[in-house]
Amino acid sequence: MARSKTLRPADRREQILQHAQRLFVADGIQHVSTRQIAQAVGISQPSLYAHFKSRDAIAVELSERAFALFSGRMALAAVGGNAIERLHRMGTEYVAFGLEHTAAYRVAFMLERPNADIADHDAVHKAGMGSFQILHDLFREVRGIDDDETAARAQSTWASMHGLVALLLAREEFPWVDRAMLIRL
Helix, strand or coil: CCCCCCCCHHHHHHHHHHHHHHHHHHHCHHHCCHHHHHHHHCCCHHHHHCCCCCHHHHHHHHHHHHHHHHHHHHHHHCCCCCHHHHHHHHHHHHHHHHHHCHHHHHHHHHCCCCCCCHHHHHHHHHHHHHHHHHHHHHHHHHHCCCCHHHHHHHHHHHHHHHHHHHHHHHCCCCCCCCHHHHHHC
16 A cells, blocks of 8 residues: 555545545445545545544535535525526426436435435435435425325425436436436426
């Protein structure tokens, strides 16, 4: 292992997150070890543990960061205009985020964490639900009620946006129509 130069702890932490995200996207979280992450960074495995208690703790932090950035963009899109305009902006922002921040999107939305403990699962779930709540609030506002149908409409819309991003990332070779038109519709 090549020794990495000494960095401030905050910079080393960022370096670990960057390398871990790349490895998680390439191989899946469950196939990446802390030893591999440490090796990619150029530090020892015990040095990595000075920053993160586990591989899953790294995945949680990456997911929480992605959802925080995503939620900020969705919240901005949800401001001003009528409900249809806000919904279109939110859909556009959802897709734009996924395509601009592909690694963050994949870690937050698409990678399985089969060995995550309850606390890790709950932290990621809470972050993701905060993002979803912005869309759900729009549907609740328009319908004037928060019932199962309101939740179903919000969930169906969320799933449609996610499906489009996932397919655009995974199936670039598909004969897609004009991307801007596809996203707009």
